[in-house]
Amino acid sequence: MNIIIVDERTNKTKTVAFNGKTVKDVLQTLKINQETVLVVRNNEVLTSNENLNDKDKIELLSVISGG
Amino acid sequence: MNCIHCSEKAVIELQHGALCKNHFLSHFEDRVFTTINRYKMLGPDDLICVATSGGKDSLTVLYLTQKYIKKHKYKNAAVFALAVDEGIENYREKTLQDLTKFCTEHNVPLTIVKSKDTFNKTLDETYQTITEKKNKKPCHVCGVWRRYLLNKTAKEMGATKIVTGHNLDDEAQAIMMNIFKANTSLAGRLGPVSGIKENEHFTSRVKPLYLCPEKEVRLYALLKGFQVHFAECPYSKEGYRHHIQEMLNNFEEQYKGTKQGIVRSFLAILPLLKEAQKEEKIINTCTLCGEATSKEICNACAMKEELMT
Numbered sequence: 001m002n003i004i005i006v007d008e009r010t011n012k013t014k015t016v017a018f019n020g021k022t023v024k025d026v027l028q029t030l031k032i033n034q035e036t037v038l039v040v041r042n043n044e045v046l047t048s049n050e051n052l053n054d055k056d057k058i059e060l061l062s063v064i065s066g067g
Numbered sequence: 068m069n070c071i072h073c074s075e076k077a078v079i080e081l082q083h084g085a086l087c088k089n090h091f092l093s094h095f096e097d098r099v100f101t102t103i104n105r106y107k108m109l110g111p112d113d114l115i116c117v118a119t120s121g122g123k124d125s126l127t128v129l130y131l132t133q134k135y136i137k138k139h140k141y142k143n144a145a146v147f148a149l150a151v152d153e154g155i156e157n158y159r160e161k162t163l164q165d166l167t168k169f170c171t172e173h174n175v176p177l178t179i180v181k182s183k184d185t186f187n188k189t190l191d192e193t194y195q196t197i198t199e200k201k202n203k204k205p206c207h208v209c210g211v212w213r214r215y216l217l218n219k220t221a222k223e224m225g226a227t228k229i230v231t232g233h234n235l236d237d238e239a240q241a242i243m244m245n246i247f248k249a250n251t252s253l254a255g256r257l258g259p260v261s262g263i264k265e266n267e268h269f270t271s272r273v274k275p276l277y278l279c280p281e282k283e284v285r286l287y288a289l290l291k292g293f294q295v296h297f298a299e300c301p302y303s304k305e306g307y308r309h310h311i312q313e314m315l316n317n318f319e320e321q322y323k324g325t326k327q328g329i330v331r332s333f334l335a336i337l338p339l340l341k342e343a344q345k346e347e348k349i350i351n352t353c354t355l356c357g358e359a360t361s362k363e364i365c366n367a368c369a370m371k372e373e374l375m376t
């Protein structure tokens with residue numbers, strides 16, 4: 001399925017294709033450490049085992065402040 | 068996944084189970100207030116200076132310090148915010164904007180001091196000297212400046228406590244950095260309460276978010292609707308801390324509880340470290356600026372001289 005990812009740090013949107021099901025799977029595909037982001041869909045914070053659907057738009061909020 | 072206390076949808080999974088928004092918010096606040104109580108961080112007559120940058124940690128700690136005082140009806144206590152502007156273009160002005168907005172909305176007096184006024188240059192302006200001529204890291208200089216200005220300004224403003232937004236991740240990183248570098252005088256700045264209480268030149272520094280993981284602080288700030296734009300210091304990747312942070316996050320992902328473990332081990336030996344250092348530290352005043360130091364000239368003044376030559 002395809003997921004639309006918005007990265008808070010760059011404010012850029014990209015579409016990724018992946019074979020998994022959950023938030024955890026998509027972070028693994030993107031090689032993003034779970035400790036470093038919050039995942040938000042439609043203003044709702046998602047836990048790692050939440051299922052994603054095709055064409056979902058998720059936002060990655062950076063946990064680490066850059067300074 | 069649902070909350071372990073109610074059937075609402077969970078926003079986070081913690082070691083003892085998942086929590087919904089409301090249960091997470093009260094869990095987080097409880098932990099902060101318990102930390103304040105356990106380490107006697109704030110008293111009814113304190114004039115509290117909250118060291119702020121505009122990031123999620125400082126807004127959260129500022130908000131909860133205010134909330135704590137109201138909750139305990141500390142009528143004689145007061146809170147103000149203090150920020151240091153190091154002069155880092157494309158970064159600090161953004162976080163200070165968020166901070167100014169927050170302070171206006173929450174009725175907190177805010178003071179911003181510029182490093183340049185004391186050290187003659189902004190961090191940007193002295194960057195080349197720091198890295199090329201002196202072979203130092205910008206974060207090192209930045210940290211010395213910031214600590215100096217916070218301590219000095221807080222004291223001038225009559226503060227009896229300095230509250231900082233250091234979280235569990237910050238502390239775990241700092242502990243590991245000190246161990247890796249064999250900096251054994253590490254007890255000085257670490258721990259939930261630091262500063263030498265008996266010394267008139269030091270205002271005690273307290274860290275109410277000491278036991279809060281960074282991810283939870285970010286979540287709290289988000290759920291409370293605090294405006295924190297993502298802004299990254301252009302120098303942040305140059306520091307040693309950045310590598311330690313990556314290492315600890317990789318470990319944490321694989322072995323839950325790593326950061327907690329580091330901080331708890333440290334807390335267990337902290338009383339011994341403090342005891343051992345009591346005798347060593349003789350406190351002088353800096354011959355150039357009059358601030359407290361264990362040497363003849365304080366770190367900040369020594370660095371100022373070094374960067375001028």
Ligand code: SF4
Nearest residue numbers: 067206209300302303
């Ligand atoms: S990353 Fe380094 S230079 Fe940038 S604000 Fe933090 S301590 Fe200062």
Ligand SMILES: [Zn+2]
Nearest residue numbers: 070073087090
């Ligand atoms: Zn609940």
Ligand SMILES: [Zn+2]
Nearest residue numbers: 353356365368
């Ligand atoms: Zn000095």
